[in-house]
Amino acid sequence: MYAERASLLAGAVVWTNTPSGGGPGSVLPDGCMDLLWNEGRLVVAGPDTRAYVTEGAPSTWVGVRFYPGTAPAFLGVPAHELRDRRVELAELWSASEVRRLQGRIAAASDVAGALEEIALERATPPDPVLLRLVAALDAGRPVAGTADELGLGARQLHRRSLAAFGYGPKTLARILRLQRALALARAEVPFAETAARAGFADQAHLARDVKELAGMPLGRLLGLG
Structure with a gap:
């Protein structure tokens, strides 16, 4: 449990x-x-x-x-x-x-x-720039536009993301998008609508990302088959 x-x-x-x-x-x-x-x-x-x-x-x-x-x-x-x-x-x-x-x-x-x-x-105050980055990407904002808003160049953003998240901002954006999609699908939102609302190009794009990141189809992940 x-x-x-x-x-x-x-x-x-x-x-x-x-x-x-x-x-x-x-x-x-x-x-x-x-x-x-x-x-x-x-x-x-x-x-x-x-x-x-x-x-x-x-x-x-x-x-x-x-x-x-x-x-x-x-x-x-x-x-x-x-x-x-x-x-x-x-x-x-x-x-x-x-x-x-x-x-x-x-x-x-x-x-x-x-x-x-x-x-x-042992906690330390969080970096406000990183908090803004996570909030923007979690809201579906594009990486390039977010970098501009934060006043960071692409290389600087990538370097800071590696240290903070373990991977670059594009990977972080994909993972946060996956989590948005899973929350919608678990709330029984139809898959096509889930894809659109979470920021995927279409349902096929959602299916590919779920399979790659989660290792199984979305339906199986949700216990639907």
Whole structure:
């Protein structure tokens, strides 16, 4: 079972997930990075450019999903170094510090709350330029026009996006468009209307992007077949 709530950390989400069945699962690209707790371990989920397939026996995961572009400042690592990866936090921070944090979480009565507290303690103010970039792309604004509005050249925007999101702004725009489409389709908006409202050229364009980014057709992704 999956459950989430808004975090006290701006734009972040605190979530828990206990899979009910066996077999692999799939985590879709969403523009975010997560700090995870699973069976006594602290793990970082880097930014995904494709569906991440989970394997192994079902177990409970707890996470803080950072708002797009904000996790690298917390971690002290550029996002592109973690692209499409899951790494132990001890690979990024000192082993002694991670052991201390793991002991703190393990002893907590509210694991999700303890994980959130760690994120809040180390949080830094988000870059307002990156926040504007995410908001513009999530609203379907074109990358070139957004760069002009932000006063950034193409190379500068790409460099800053790699560090903040793990990939360039065009990839971020595709992923945010996918998430818009999924929200509409899950609300039972017809696929053709979903494509138009989410910013795709047509339904075929939607189908291609979903297959490439999510690894399966939209209908199957929604459990329709």
